[in-house]
Amino acid sequence: MRSLRFDGLELPIRLKVHPRACRIVLRVDPQDAAIDLVVPRGVRLAEAVEFARSKGDWIRRRLAALPPRVPFVDGSRIPVLGQERTIRHRGLRCATARGVVWLEPGELHVVGEDAHLPRRISDWLKRHARDDFTRRAEVYAARTGRPVRRVTVRDTRSRWGSCAVDGSLSFSWRLVHAPDFVIDYVVAHEVAHLCEMNHGRRFWDVVAGLVPDTARPRAWLRDKGGTLLRYG
Numbered sequence: 001m002r003s004l005r006f007d008g009l010e011l012p013i014r015l016k017v018h019p020r021a022c023r024i025v026l027r028v029d030p031q032d033a034a035i036d037l038v039v040p041r042g043v044r045l046a047e048a049v050e051f052a053r054s055k056g057d058w059i060r061r062r063l064a065a066l067p068p069r070v071p072f073v074d075g076s077r078i079p080v081l082g083q084e085r086t087i088r089h090r091g092l093r094c095a096t097a098r099g100v101v102w103l104e105p106g107e108l109h110v111v112g113e114d115a116h117l118p119r120r121i122s123d124w125l126k127r128h129a130r131d132d133f134t135r136r137a138e139v140y141a142a143r144t145g146r147p148v149r150r151v152t153v154r155d156t157r158s159r160w161g162s163c164a165v166d167g168s169l170s171f172s173w174r175l176v177h178a179p180d181f182v183i184d185y186v187v188a189h190e191v192a193h194l195c196e197m198n199h200g201r202r203f204w205d206v207v208a209g210l211v212p213d214t215a216r217p218r219a220w221l222r223d224k225g226g227t228l229l230r231y232g
């Protein structure tokens with residue numbers, strides 16, 4: 001991977017060629033602070049890197065505006081399905097009792113070597129997210145009468161959820177760190193797409209029938225959604 005160096009920082013650059021792009025698009029990925037460059041076909045890497053370098057001030061401002069990173073290490077505090085939990089790294093002898101990751105009041109316990117902690121926690125969170133989002137989707141689907149075929153979780157950056165025509169729903173597992181009312185809204189939104197595959201008036205009527213408020217969670221995602229990408 002190429003990197004961009006300025007101000008004593010070394011930022012990884014990810015280049016993606018997009019045939020329909022008509023200009024170079026630059027963004028700072030809030031998850032890993034990497035520079036994403038989408039370029040039209042025919043643009044050389046050096047040209048794209050030079051473009052990023054010319055936007056140094058903008059990149060600096062974006063980096064400064066990123067919420068602090070919260071790594072999955074002993075002592076970190078992370079919200080899990082609406083509850084703050086402190087990560088506790090336990091000794092290996094605890095492993096047999098309750099698996100390798102488990103919840104205690106106000107805490108999330110994990111066993112294993114330091115190097116394995118982030119992976120163990122994110123794997124556990126993904127499973128936990130999928131199970132929880134599936135339960136919520138089934139409750140809403142029972143109310144709309146349109147069954148959910150399958151729920152999967154992914155690590156998407158640009159969308160919190162999506163709905164396929166075959167009735168499969170997909171969510172960003174990182175919503176596991178969002179408050180309850182936000183998860184409810186995103187799940188209800190995708191379940192409502194099983195009735196209305198658009199964002200028309202009738203679609204929003206279905207969503208409003210499932211959750212009490214849509215403005216507050218949408219505002220939360222717009223203003224604070226980026227924080228969800230800073231855990232781990």
Ligand SMILES: [Zn+2]
Binds near residue numbers: 189193198199
């Ligand atoms: Zn939608």
